[in-house]
Amino acid sequence: LLVLQGDPIQRVVATWHAGWQPARDASGSDWLVPHLADQLDDAYSVNRWAAWQALKSDPRYRELEFDF
Numbered sequence: 001l002l003v004l005q006g007d008p009i010q011r012v013v014a015t016w017h018a019g020w021q022p023a024r025d026a027s028g029s030d031w032l033v034p035h036l037a038d039q040l041d042d043a044y045s046v047n048r049w050a051a052w053q054a055l056k057s058d059p060r061y062r063e064l065e066f067d068f
Contacts, residue, residue, distance in 0.1 A: 004035060008044045015039050015047060019054025029058055040066060 006014070017023050018032050032054070039051030045068055055061040 004038065008047060012047045012050050015050040015054055019057040
């Protein structure tokens with residue numbers, strides 16, 4: 001799973017796709033939540049931002065606030 005491993009660019013691309021609705025429709029999203037939550041602690045702010053946005057694409061986390 002590139003969200004958890006790989007270089008920072010691979011992680012941000014995989015994380016961004018985790019929030020992309022067609023990908024969520026194809027693979028589901030419940031399994032993604034723990035992995036995206038882990039990315040909120042990434043060393044790179046762009047990866048944290050992408051994880052935050054991906055989590056907010058889920059209606060359960062739409063109101064999620066995050067302080068970078």
